[in-house]
Amino acid sequence: MAFMQSYGMSILFDVLALALIFVVLLDVFEVMILPRRVTRPLRLSSISGRLTWAPWVAIGRHIKNRNRRENFLGVYGPIGLLFLLFIWAVGLIAGFALLQWACGSGYSTLEKTPTFATDLYVSGTTFFTLGLGDVVPLTGIARFLTVAEAGFGFGILAVVIGYLPVLYQAFSRREVNISLLDARAGSPPSAGELLRRYGQHQNADALGQFLNEWERWSAELLESHLSYPSLAYFRSQHENQSWLAAMTMILDTCSIIMAGIDGIPEKRARLTFAMARHAAVDLAQIIRAKPRECHADRLPPPSLERLRAILGDAGLTLHITSHANEKLLKYREMYEPYVNALAEQLVMDLPPWIPGDGAQDDWMTSAGELLA
Numbered sequence: 277m278a279f280m281q282s283y284g285m286s287i288l289f290d291v292l293a294l295a296l297i298f299v300v301l302l303d304v305f306e307v308m309i310l311p312r313r314v315t316r317p318l319r320l321s322s323i324s325g326r327l328t329w330a331p332w333v334a335i336g337r338h339i340k341n342r343n344r345r346e347n348f349l350g351v352y353g354p355i356g357l358l359f360l361l362f363i364w365a366v367g368l369i370a371g372f373a374l375l376q377w378a379c380g381s382g383y384s385t386l387e388k389t390p391t392f393a394t395d396l397y398v399s400g401t402t403f404f405t406l407g408l409g410d411v412v413p414l415t416g417i418a419r420f421l422t423v424a425e426a427g428f429g430f431g432i433l434a435v436v437i438g439y440l441p442v443l444y445q446a447f448s449r450r451e452v453n454i455s456l457l458d459a460r461a462g463s464p465p466s467a468g469e470l471l472r473r474y475g476q477h478q479n480a481d482a483l484g485q486f487l488n489e490w491e492r493w494s495a496e497l498l499e500s501h502l503s504y505p506s507l508a509y510f511r512s513q514h515e516n517q518s519w520l521a522a523m524t525m526i527l528d529t530c531s532i533i534m535a536g537i538d539g540i541p542e543k544r545a546r547l548t549f550a551m552a553r554h555a556a557v558d559l560a561q562i563i564r565a566k567p568r569e570c571h572a573d574r575l576p577p578p579s580l581e582r583l584r585a586i587l588g589d590a591g592l593t594l595h596i597t598s599h600a601n602e603k604l605l606k607y608r609e610m611y612e613p614y615v616n617a618l619a620e621q622l623v624m625d626l627p628p629w630i631p632g633d634g635a636q637d638d639w640m641t642s643a644g645e646l647l648a
Contacts, residue, residue, distance in 0.1 A: 289378035296371035346515040353509035373399035382415030403429035446500040464516040467528035468630035475590035491548040498555040535604035536595035560614040565621035567613035
């Protein structure tokens with residue numbers, strides 16, 4: 277009877293250990309190797325993100341200084357990634373240790389009877405391929421598990437080494453166009469300022485080329501952030517810039533053009549709007565940000581009239597009919613709930629429609645002023 281109970285417990289722990297190893301390896305595969313999004317909610321990476329981001333944000337909200345708050349929130353992306361790697365390592369080490377223990381701990385050690393602590397020690401040294409040699413596997417199953425764990429440890433190390441450069445290259449590509457917005461749309465970027473500056477030069481072709489580039493940027497953003505969702509938490513270099521503000525500004529700009537501006541064809545804007553909205557909707561889903569209305573209207577009627585005046589001074593005539601206003605509102609309703617959700621989830625500010633009084637581009641300010 278005792279033998280049957282012992283055998284039954286051994287089988288149970290074997291199953292638990294194999295399940296833990298499988299869950300960790302599946303998560304590593306889905307996060308680092310699988311080039312498409314995974315919608316399954318019960319994943320180590322998703323659970324880790326939800327459990328760590330909420331308290332991190334709660335602490336960040338209590339930091340009154342904006343620059344310090346952005347710096348604090350900005351380190352979450354890299355730290356969260358390192359923490360996930362730590363969870364994977366601990367999970368595999370514990371899984372193989374439990375598997376060795378359930379199989380009888382077939383080692384030659386200085387201890388008379390190997391304990392679970394010994395199995396953990398051996399599993400850790402094997403996973404990190406230390407090869408200290410003070411514990412030697414004697415049985416066939418112990419040797420097999422030792423070789424298998426060393427192989428997984430070496431393989432995961434190789435995947436991580438290849439993964440990090442890809443991640444940071446995607447981040448760098450995303451940030452290049454965001455930095456270019458500074459001289460084109462102000463700091464922070466706004467649709468009104470972008471159109472005003474292009475309108476001053478009366479260059480509709482240049483504006484069309486700009487929207488074409490941002491259609492491609494939106495597509496690259498969608499592809500990279502669906503494949504590597506942790507990129508959404510990587511913040512830009514300057515506190516008044518972000519990938520979310522840039523995408524929202526592009527959607528705002530396309531909405532104005534599609535609502536009607538004399539002399540600017542709306543076909544190019546429609547293509548860019550479709551791609552940018554696609555990115556906003558899918559990214560809101562991937563980080564589980566539920567669509568929500570903004571607490572305050574980003575473009576109330578007085579601001580819309582001011583926007584018309586600004587564009588008029590630049591030589592652009594924004595249609596003032598009720599039909600044009602309805603079109604603009606319809607387009608805004610197609611994306612604002614999603615960018616509002618992203619802004620709330622990621623603690624990022626949405627851009628204004630028109631620049632604030634006295635707003636100055638980042639490139640026009642000195643380092644001392646930026647730090648002030």
